[in-house]
Amino acid sequence: MRYTRTEYNRIVAAQQEVTEAQSDYQRLRAAYLDMARNEPQNEVGLAMVGADMDRVHAHLQALIGLQSLPFTHEPTTVLRREAQRMADDRGHA
Numbered sequence: 266m267r268y269t270r271t272e273y274n275r276i277v278a279a280q281q282e283v284t285e286a287q288s289d290y291q292r293l294r295a296a297y298l299d300m301a302r303n304e305p306q307n308e309v310g311l312a313m314v315g316a317d318m319d320r321v322h323a324h325l326q327a328l329i330g331l332q333s334l335p336f337t338h339e340p341t342t343v344l345r346r347e348a349q350r351m352a353d354d355r356g357h358a
Contacts, residue, residue, distance in 0.1 A: 301348030315341035
């Protein structure tokens, strides 16, 4: 299948947008986990980074064609539990 120049440019632009969204998500996820591990009492900071992470995650899902399903947890909910488990494990070690 051959693409026209316009179609090809749209495909490349879409791929770049997905790559940028993935990069943003990974960067915010790492920041959230770091803050949850090292500053769990910083609820405002966690909420701010978490909201950005959830927003980027939703944007990434929309870019790749996934719909947000009702009653699913935001990524921060899952990460918060993971960070809490890790903190608990360190405290018991």
